[in-house]
Amino acid sequence: MISKIYSCVVIGLNSRLVEIESDIDFGFQKISIVGLPDVSVNESKDRISSALKNSGFDLPRNKITINLAPANIHKAGTLYDLPIALSILLANGQLKKSSFDFSKSLFVGELSLNGDLRKINGILSCAIFAKENGYENLFIPEDNAKEAALVDGINIYPVFNLKQLIDHLLNKLNIESFEFDKYSYFNSIDFIDDSFNFKYIKGQNHAKRALEIAAAGAHNILFYGPPGSGKTMLARSIVTILPKMSEEEILEVSRIHSVAGLLTEKQPIIIKRPFRSPHHSGSCASIVGGGSNPKPGEISLAHRGVLFLDEFPEFSKIVLESLRQPLEDGFVTISRAVRTIEFPARFILVASANPCSCGFFGDSEKKCSCSQLQILKYKNKISGPIADRIDMHVEVPRIKFDELSDNNLSEDSVSVKNRVEVVVDIQKNRFKNSGIVNNSEMKSKHIKEFCKLDDQSLEILKSAVVGLSLSGRAYNKIIKLARTIADLDGIEDIKMNHVAEALQYRRRE
Amino acid sequence: MNKYLFFFSSINKIGIKTILKLIDFFGSLENAFDSSMADLKEFGFSNSIIEDIFNKKKNFNFDNECLKYKKLNIDFCSYFEDSYPAILKKIPDPPIIIFYKGNLSNNLDKTIGVVGARNCSDYGVSVARDFCEYFINNDIIPVSGGAIGIDSISHEVAISKNYPTISVMGTGLDIVYPARNKKLFQDIIDNNGAIVSEFPIGANGLPQNFIMRNRIIAGLSAGVFIVEAGIKSGTMTTAEFAIDQNKNVFVVPGSIYSSFSEGTNYLIKNGAIFITNPREIEDMVWPTFTKATAGESVGVRRALYLQNNNEIKIKKPVDVSWMNEDEKNIFDLISYKSINIENIVLKSNLSIQKINSILIILEIKGVIINLGGMNYKRIEKN
Ligand SMILES: Nc1ncnc2c1ncn2[C@@H]1O[C@H](COP(=O)(O)OP(=O)(O)O)[C@@H](O)[C@H]1O
Ligand SMILES: [Mg+2]
Numbered sequence: 020m021i022s023k024i025y026s027c028v029v030i031g032l033n034s035r036l037v038e039i040e041s042d043i044d045f046g047f048q049k050i051s052i053v054g055l056p057d058v059s060v061n062e063s064k065d066r067i068s069s070a071l072k073n074s075g076f077d078l079p080r081n082k083i084t085i086n087l088a089p090a091n092i093h094k095a096g097t098l099y100d101l102p103i104a105l106s107i108l109l110a111n112g113q114l115k116k117s118s119f120d121f122s123k124s125l126f127v128g129e130l131s132l133n134g135d136l137r138k139i140n141g142i143l144s145c146a147i148f149a150k151e152n153g154y155e156n157l158f159i160p161e162d163n164a165k166e167a168a169l170v171d172g173i174n175i176y177p178v179f180n181l182k183q184l185i186d187h188l189l190n191k192l193n194i195e196s197f198e199f200d201k202y203s204y205f206n207s208i209d210f211i212d213d214s215f216n217f218k219y220i221k222g223q224n225h226a227k228r229a230l231e232i233a234a235a236g237a238h239n240i241l242f243y244g245p246p247g248s249g250k251t252m253l254a255r256s257i258v259t260i261l262p263k264m265s266e267e268e269i270l271e272v273s274r275i276h277s278v279a280g281l282l283t284e285k286q287p288i289i290i291k292r293p294f295r296s297p298h299h300s301g302s303c304a305s306i307v308g309g310g311s312n313p314k315p316g317e318i319s320l321a322h323r324g325v326l327f328l329d330e331f332p333e334f335s336k337i338v339l340e341s342l343r344q345p346l347e348d349g350f351v352t353i354s355r356a357v358r359t360i361e362f363p364a365r366f367i368l369v370a371s372a373n374p375c376s377c378g379f380f381g382d383s384e385k386k387c388s389c390s391q392l393q394i395l396k397y398k399n400k401i402s403g404p405i406a407d408r409i410d411m412h413v414e415v416p417r418i419k420f421d422e423l424s425d426n427n428l429s430e431d432s433v434s435v436k437n438r439v440e441v442v443v444d445i446q447k448n449r450f451k452n453s454g455i456v457n458n459s460e461m462k463s464k465h466i467k468e469f470c471k472l473d474d475q476s477l478e479i480l481k482s483a484v485v486g487l488s489l490s491g492r493a494y495n496k497i498i499k500l501a502r503t504i505a506d507l508d509g510i511e512d513i514k515m516n517h518v519a520e521a522l523q524y525r526r527r528e
Numbered sequence: 529m530n531k532y533l534f535f536f537s538s539i540n541k542i543g544i545k546t547i548l549k550l551i552d553f554f555g556s557l558e559n560a561f562d563s564s565m566a567d568l569k570e571f572g573f574s575n576s577i578i579e580d581i582f583n584k585k586k587n588f589n590f591d592n593e594c595l596k597y598k599k600l601n602i603d604f605c606s607y608f609e610d611s612y613p614a615i616l617k618k619i620p621d622p623p624i625i626i627f628y629k630g631n632l633s634n635n636l637d638k639t640i641g642v643v644g645a646r647n648c649s650d651y652g653v654s655v656a657r658d659f660c661e662y663f664i665n666n667d668i669i670p671v672s673g674g675a676i677g678i679d680s681i682s683h684e685v686a687i688s689k690n691y692p693t694i695s696v697m698g699t700g701l702d703i704v705y706p707a708r709n710k711k712l713f714q715d716i717i718d719n720n721g722a723i724v725s726e727f728p729i730g731a732n733g734l735p736q737n738f739i740m741r742n743r744i745i746a747g748l749s750a751g752v753f754i755v756e757a758g759i760k761s762g763t764m765t766t767a768e769f770a771i772d773q774n775k776n777v778f779v780v781p782g783s784i785y786s787s788f789s790e791g792t793n794y795l796i797k798n799g800a801i802f803i804t805n806p807r808e809i810e811d812m813v814w815p816t817f818t819k820a821t822a823g824e825s826v827g828v829r830r831a832l833y834l835q836n837n838n839e840i841k842i843k844k845p846v847d848v849s850w851m852n853e854d855e856k857n858i859f860d861l862i863s864y865k866s867i868n869i870e871n872i873v874l875k876s877n878l879s880i881q882k883i884n885s886i887l888i889i890l891e892i893k894g895v896i897i898n899l900g901g902m903n904y905k906r907i908e909k910n
Contacts, residue, residue, distance in 0.1 A: 222870045222873075225869055225884060227880075228880045380647065385787070386758060386788065387647045394676075395707070414900070414901060416901035417901075418868065479888075487888075504881070515885075516881075516882070517885075519885030520884045523888050
């Protein structure tokens with residue numbers, strides 16, 4: 020007798036349907052799984068046997084063949100424990116097709132030896148798959164419930180253990196579908212972590228202004244200056260002014276974190292824009308993404324948020340070069356022998372760098388101890404193509420605190436953030452039908468359409484080519500920045516002062 | 529060019545004095561070239577030099593060598609030729625052959641070595657710029673080493689005025705070092721100046737080569753002006769070479785707290801001439817007033833100079849008529865001493881975005897300069 024249970028597999032960020040069939044035949048007692056299972060799936064045999072026994076069910080004393088279909092996709096992970104167990108029970112009649120319509124439900128979950136269900140990774144992808152493909156019910160481990168409930172329009176059944184689920188399927192007991200008021204949850208969180216508030220940063224007004232522009236138009240930004248000048252502190256403070264995420268963004272971001280297995284009891288959904296700061300000693304796979312069963316790396320975990328690369332030139336050449344594609348396209352492609360996987364990676368890159376390896380080149384007080392060659396090598400580590408994708412280059416000099424009056428209180432991040440959010444709305448309207456979200460994403464055609472420069476602005480751009488030795492390549496970057504600066508001013512046409520300010524953030528050779 | 533002279537110049541440790549001795553001993557360099565190991569031993573060469581000679585002899589083909597240089601647009605001349613700079617012949621150990629790109633036939637009577645640290649302060653940058661502008665306006669050719677920092681600035685000032693300058697390299701001229709100065713070096717050539725080296729093509733930038741290079745900088749200069757120098761810097765070796773060559777070393781004073789000025793302040797204490805104005809250099813190296821003669825000591829010349837000249841102002845008022853109210857206000861906050869953007873923010877009541885855009889406009893108009901570290905100062909104009 021053959022019977023089917025539906026489940027799904029997570030590949031990259033997406034899910035695909037997996038049908039699970041069990042066949043029980045006379046023979047020596049043995050479970051075999053066919054259909055390109057990963058070793059991790061094969062290990063589930065022992066867990067399933069124990070879980071079934073400990074939940075009070077008989078494991079058929081026969082030969083059991085379990086087929087995972089389609090055979091041509093690689094299936095890894097522990098989420099098949101539950102559907103496999105169900106398909107065995109269905110095959111030997113301990114579950115009855117007559118009592119439940121299995122064709123409209125998906126089952127996922129890892130079993131522990133005593134039959135309890137354990138949380139799995141990528142549940143959000145499963146829920147999105149279920150909804151898009153017309154499944155009505157999704158049975159999942161209880162710990163994954165909030166995460167899955169982010170998707171509207173399907174019934175989420177949180178399951179504690181195997182016994183409880185079987186009773187539900189036999190109509191002996193009723194598991195309530197999970198209701199979750201996600202909107203009040205979104206709003207329940209205090210968004211601003213006060214310790215990084217702008218108001219605690221003394222001076223550095225131009226750097227804070229630069230952060231405001233970066234956050235508003237999603238421009239990549241590089242801070243450079245001597246050690247201790249406050250680069251790291253400034254970079255971290257960007258979290259306090261990032262705009263709120265829209266519901267779609269929350270879903271997008273949570274899905275990536277779900278697949279990476281980073282959602283927790285305390286943080287079942289990502290509602291704050293991510294701020295990721297991998298260390299420069301991190302492996303390429305951990306930063307860019309990878310592994311045999313590819314997982315999103317830091318750059319994808321930073322999607323829709325900030326990727327902070329402190330001490331930028333210290334990162335390995337390979338990592339820096341792999342940033343090119345995501346910085347250009349907003350996603351990263353990971354190639355494996357059998358398939359390629361794309362993970363989204365549209366982030367604001369915030370980077371910090373010393374001017375040389377000892378940090379004091381160009382400092383007005385301390386002397387640099389690097390050789391000319393060392394200085395050039397250090398600068399060359401940030402290759403032209405990468406530096407070209409960073410719209411804003413901002414110098415953070417060491418400030419002499421005695422020169423600054425203490426009573427000069429800085430602006431609170433909350434008001435900065437409000438301005439940023441206004442600009443986010445302006446961009447939303449502007450790019451409604453353009454397939455992009457932010458000013459920084461504009462390509463030449465968008466620039467033509469959305470960035471009108473008056474004569475004076477053109478004039479100053481031209482004089483900058485001579486007066487500031489601005490490179491031709493920098494042109495578009497300056498205009499994109501000027502667009503955001505004009506937006507912060509609430510002005511549709513870009514004026515001379517906007518272009519002039521944008522020029523302040525150009526890359527200096 | 530004598531092909532044997534070219535050959536012997538490529539041997540390590542053989543200088544002009546050895547060449548003269550060789551001619552004396554063997555009768556001609558050709559004889560020396562053809563002589564046996566034993567004869568060379570007899571002459572007094574060490575085994576390693578003899579080995580070097582015999583190794584290089586095997587592959588020596590003068591015509592090929594000339595062709596290589598021609599392809600690279602590199603000219604050369606020997607100590608014995610007229611085109612060799614006269615000023616360089618006077619130093620204790622002039623190079624046998626000098627390689628150059630560009631024009632070395634300028635009148636090198638009025639040359640000044642302008643050197644300083646690659647690593648320099650705002651102050652150093654301003655001094656180098658202002659002094660070089662003066663030199664060029666007064667027909668004095670700056671000679672420097674093409675490194676980043678003060679060296680590059682002195683060359684750049686010359687180029688900006690389409691004036692020749694001489695850059696002395698510590699490598700063979702087929703190597704562009706530092707690579708980022710490639711354009712600068714081409715500009716020097718295009719402006720009738722020259723890139724010079726005593727090293728044949730293929731010679732790498734060994735540390736000792738850069739020190740020997742400083743000997744040529746001093747050698748091509750009538751005096752050496754040191755802008756800033758750390759106490760143990762290469763710049764200090766240039767000062768030592770200048771003293772060896774019996775030339776004057778001029779120094780501007782620096783802060784006693786600044787590590788950039790440690791070397792220059794040390795030089796002042798030890799007899800370098802302390803100046804505050806570029807004209808003082810001109811008047812002391814090329815005295816025009818009658819009483820001063822070559823025999824007079826610098827101290828006497830200096831006293832005479834101070835008698836005859838009041839301090840010369842190098843600053844002229846700036847045209848501010850085109851500025852609007854805000855631009856004028858910001859410009860007024862910026863003086864010839866650098867000011868950080870933080871202090872501009874504090875002292876003006878304009879928003880940071882306004883200040884940023886005004887600073888750029890003033891910078892584009894060429895009245896202020898960003899010295900790095902968001903420090904601004906006015907540009908001085910002669
Ligand atoms: N403008 C400033 N206002 C307040 N604290 C500052 C400021 N600049 C630096 N600091 C303090 O100095 C320390 C060093 O700053 P950090 O950001 O680590 O410097 P960097 O990353 O440039 O080496 C930080 O702990 C920070 O609190
Ligand atoms: Mg830091």
